[in-house]
Amino acid sequence: MRALTEVVEQPAAEQTDGLWVKTGASGKSAPVWSPIAWSQLVRTVDYVSHWTEALLGPTAEGETVLYMGLSDVQYPIMALAALNTWYTIYLALSRNPQNVQDHFLDSITCIEFIHTSELAAQMQALTMHHSELDPLQTGAIFQHEPASTPYDHFCLLQEGYVVLILHSSDPTSLPKLIVIRTGALATMDTVTFMSAPSGRRNMHDEPFAPKLIVLPMPFFHIVIITAQARSIYHQGSVALLSPGQPAMADFLTRAIKQNEPSAATLAPPVLEETRYFPSGLEILPMLGDVFHSDAPLAYSRGDRIAQVTNLQPHIGNTEITNAPNYVAEETGDWEYIEHSADADTDMEPATVPSFEMVIPDEHQSAGIEAPTGLEAIKGIVKTALRTCLGSSDREYTDDDGIYIGGFDSLRVLALSNIVLSLFL
Incomplete structure (x- = not known):
């Protein structure tokens, strides 16, 4: 397994001025883009790593720190610095209201709270209700390109190591904590080796290619987390919206025209709005692929968009990462997801018109019904499940089978079977 902190050194050395990310903001006549090179990323991560260690001191495994900022570029830099210094980092969402932030802080024990200067007023309000917090302002560490000595204190991370813990955004209830582990991000590296039938493409083939893609989603969305990991593992540049920039x-149409990306991943509301914009249907054909995710896309609008570009569905969420599927063969299949046979799963009829993802029982125990639930995972899945779900207290046998049904179990498909399909 290759850790992100190790891999990021390679493009910085091989293509010093190569583009990692460009961030866009609205200008008077056209978007203004600020490029960030690989070398700038590595120097900034090194600087923030030294800054974090000097501020908080050396850490033992599992110590935590909390961060809240505005920029989708700052979040991955803080996450990489936390990996360097061996801190587990909580990432708070600045746009969450006060009661949600209070709920978050009540559910964790972390007191070291790093924040950017733009959020000083919000931090002051939070500390009024949480006197245990120790607010630490980043100052100007993101406002310039620091001259920093390399930070060489890399740690050998296991797949189950917690990289970051997100505090998600949920408009219907209080958000929950979402744990992202090293092994989950590492699948962004190895998933490109997954095979496909002759003449077919895996859904991730184009988004994971070393080409520029456009993304108008916040860091807390799985698409951006995937894109940031993919950009490092596969040197695929990303064009992002600036903080607070509405999609x-x-x-978007100007961004696509200026940057000429190979693909874009858009939420359905953004895609539908683009379709109604005068030049929208003229710009979309410039993209090789358009991936939609996060919510259903209205059929009448999706059907019209599919006539001018290669519209493809994307399945996954922040908790399960990406479930493997194939690129649709026919234009009219843009609303369907065809699961990957190499993921070692079957799609079995459930209730019309729904299907369940099922991991078949390879042992076919005669006369004995295979157990159901996570306790039935066979021995070879044990390590992967412990990695993905943190289930170190569970025991499994070589003859156990597993039945997968329901949304929550998809994480097993996304995080365990991707790994299994590569090495079995």
């Missing part, structure tokens, strides 16, 4: 159709 307007006008901005």
